[in-house]
Amino acid sequence: MCRPSQHQPGIVVVLPEQTDSYTGIMAICIPLSFGCPTKIKQEEVGPARICPNCHNQTVISARARTWFEFCFVPLFPFSTDHLWLCSICNWQVERKGGYEPQIAPPGYRHPAQAQTPGYGPPQGGYMVQPPPQSHGGSKM
Numbered sequence: 652m653c654r655p656s657q658h659q660p661g662i663v664v665v666l667p668e669q670t671d672s673y674t675g676i677m678a679i680c681i682p683l684s685f686g687c688p689t690k691i692k693q694e695e696v697g698p699a700r701i702c703p704n705c706h707n708q709t710v711i712s713a714r715a716r717t718w719f720e721f722c723f724v725p726l727f728p729f730s731t732d733h734l735w736l737c738s739i740c741n742w743q744v745e746r747k748g749g750y751e752p753q754i755a756p757p758g759y760r761h762p763a764q765a766q767t768p769g770y771g772p773p774q775g776g777y778m779v780q781p782p783p784q785s786h787g788g789s790k791m
């Protein structure tokens with residue numbers, strides 16, 4: 652039997668010819684970031700004022716400056732606001748409106764704290780000690 656020799660040609664992958672129409676625009680991708688972060692700085696230490704939101708006397712007078720920041724480098728401030736700021740609940744209001752939080756009177760307590768007594772009833776200071784267990788005789 653004569654077997655015809657099978658001729659297997661090598662697989663030639665013909666890629667489509669890429670056209671050189673790519674104009675050589677060098678796209679420089681440098682992440683240029685700029686923003687306007689607001690930095691808040693405590694301005695003066697005055698009497699404690701009551702926050703109308705959380706009723707803690709933690710309202711401070713602060714100065715909020717908005718900086719023009721380029722690549723994380725603050726360049727110059729272009730806006731300054733004076734505001735009242737609560738350091739607990741982050742409540743804030745501009746002082747331009749003329750609103751002033753209430754100054755905490757002496758002995759002011761948080762309403763939630765004023766309702767619940769701060770000191771619990773004293774617990775019995777004596778520990779009831781269990782009677783020592785006596786082993787009735789040791790048997791060998």
Ligand SMILES: [Zn+2]
Nearest residue numbers: 702705737740
């Ligand atoms: Zn608050």
